Amino acid sequence: MERYILALDQGTTSSRAILFNHQGAICKVEQKEFTQHFPQPGWVEHDANEIWETQRGVVLNLIQSMNLTAEQIAAIGITNQRETTVVWHRETGVPIYNAIVWQDRRTASYCEELRNLGKADLIKDKTGLIVDAYFSGTKLKWILDSVAGARDLANEGKLAFGTIDSWLLWKLTEGKVHATDVSNASRTMLFNLKSLSWDEELLQLMDIPKTVLPEVKSNSEMYGFASAIGLSSVAVAGMAGDQQSALFGQMCTGVGMVKNTYGTGCFMLMNTGTTAVSSKNNLLTTVAWKVGGVTSYALEGSVFIAGAAVQWLRDGLKIIQTSSGVQALASSVEDSNGVVVVPAFAGLGAPHWNPYARGTIFGLSRGTTDAHIARATLESIAFQTYDVLKAMESDAGLPIAELRVDGGATVNDLLMQFQSDVLGVKVIRPEVIETTALGAAYLAGLAVGFWGSIDEISSQWKESASFTPKMELDKKEKYLFQWQRAVNAVLAWSRV
Numbered sequence: 001m002e003r004y005i006l007a008l009d010q011g012t013t014s015s016r017a018i019l020f021n022h023q024g025a026i027c028k029v030e031q032k033e034f035t036q037h038f039p040q041p042g043w044v045e046h047d048a049n050e051i052w053e054t055q056r057g058v059v060l061n062l063i064q065s066m067n068l069t070a071e072q073i074a075a076i077g078i079t080n081q082r083e084t085t086v087v088w089h090r091e092t093g094v095p096i097y098n099a100i101v102w103q104d105r106r107t108a109s110y111c112e113e114l115r116n117l118g119k120a121d122l123i124k125d126k127t128g129l130i131v132d133a134y135f136s137g138t139k140l141k142w143i144l145d146s147v148a149g150a151r152d153l154a155n156e157g158k159l160a161f162g163t164i165d166s167w168l169l170w171k172l173t174e175g176k177v178h179a180t181d182v183s184n185a186s187r188t189m190l191f192n193l194k195s196l197s198w199d200e201e202l203l204q205l206m207d208i209p210k211t212v213l214p215e216v217k218s219n220s221e222m223y224g225f226a227s228a229i230g231l232s233s234v235a236v237a238g239m240a241g242d243q244q245s246a247l248f249g250q251m252c253t254g255v256g257m258v259k260n261t262y263g264t265g266c267f268m269l270m271n272t273g274t275t276a277v278s279s280k281n282n283l284l285t286t287v288a289w290k291v292g293g294v295t296s297y298a299l300e301g302s303v304f305i306a307g308a309a310v311q312w313l314r315d316g317l318k319i320i321q322t323s324s325g326v327q328a329l330a331s332s333v334e335d336s337n338g339v340v341v342v343p344a345f346a347g348l349g350a351p352h353w354n355p356y357a358r359g360t361i362f363g364l365s366r367g368t369t370d371a372h373i374a375r376a377t378l379e380s381i382a383f384q385t386y387d388v389l390k391a392m393e394s395d396a397g398l399p400i401a402e403l404r405v406d407g408g409a410t411v412n413d414l415l416m417q418f419q420s421d422v423l424g425v426k427v428i429r430p431e432v433i434e435t436t437a438l439g440a441a442y443l444a445g446l447a448v449g450f451w452g453s454i455d456e457i458s459s460q461w462k463e464s465a466s467f468t469p470k471m472e473l474d475k476k477e478k479y480l481f482q483w484q485r486a487v488n489a490v491l492a493w494s495r496v
Contacts, residue, residue: 128285238444301388
């Protein structure tokens, strides 16, 4: 009887279930998109119940289509959109407000208050994070302050807070387990990187009662059993935020190894080993994972809008019918004809951290076509990645020789070649580009002995394609100069 690991990949726009075999190969994928809510400019919400229903639905569809028994599933791993915040009633399990998504900017003014109070250095020293609306802590505070009766319920111990990993774990175990893992906890702006525990001073600063918080666990251990989907004998045994999970799935387990995930946003992480390296270039210091009692850390640069910009071409401008159609349209022209897109739809992330920046198109002329805008949009993803990589090289004090890439947009050869050209480094795409789900599967499998060691897993990683720089230096420098001009203009416009 062949056995598998089931990974739940709960992303920003869809919920997926992916089945992996012992060789780390994908056997089956089920996916379902869910609704995005934009109640005000800069606000982004999800219905947490819809997230659960779509996630539950794809799991049940996968089990049915593969005709699987519980005995064939060795364990379940969870990976999730990070920072997205859910608060629910402990007795009923009902969320008291929509999930506030990581892209949401509603707490930007409160973050400004914290900076004005001189708390930015304190928060960075404790958590490794920049004070920004991106993180969960200020979203949790907003819900407690803004939803009628919420703070009273919280003070009475009747509310539970969680990022999406905690929410799914609670639902899967039918309310028996309220826990998170160190990687997701480290994205809240409430978690102390040195003590690896919730920080009392920060909880007091943001007026958050400790009773709402989940228990913090490692990334690879038995959390509870998935009785809500009829798998009461199957343990949820691996959990990690999507970007840390992708770093593990790419087997970037050595110090200095770097991966970039191209999803809704773009996220570059460098493994810094057991040392939490403090950034001087507006990058984040974060927990990578805790496995076998050893905690590893990472430097991270976050780009808020990457694949989401392609979705905007599809859904907003309607110049492509499917996201995959962008490559053909962009390839129909030799270059962007001077058009530069800065897709700051949710502000600019690393290394700028400007929540007030907004998406802008420069260089339009009468000759501009949809193809030029499509090409410039793809190029913007590569340019944003360039800015992050240069900041990371500076913090780490060493040049990055290669970049391992994953995520949906990496199937786009035009983008990957342009990425290699502007970075000036080799870009490597693995055979399994679903490394976010793969990382969660590996973490779960290690916990139950499905795989014996990280070394055994590392031997499964295989390169599918690589891209080496081909662009002439003067052309590359001209591209980067135009990009920097555009970003500077966006930053100037954002200053009210």
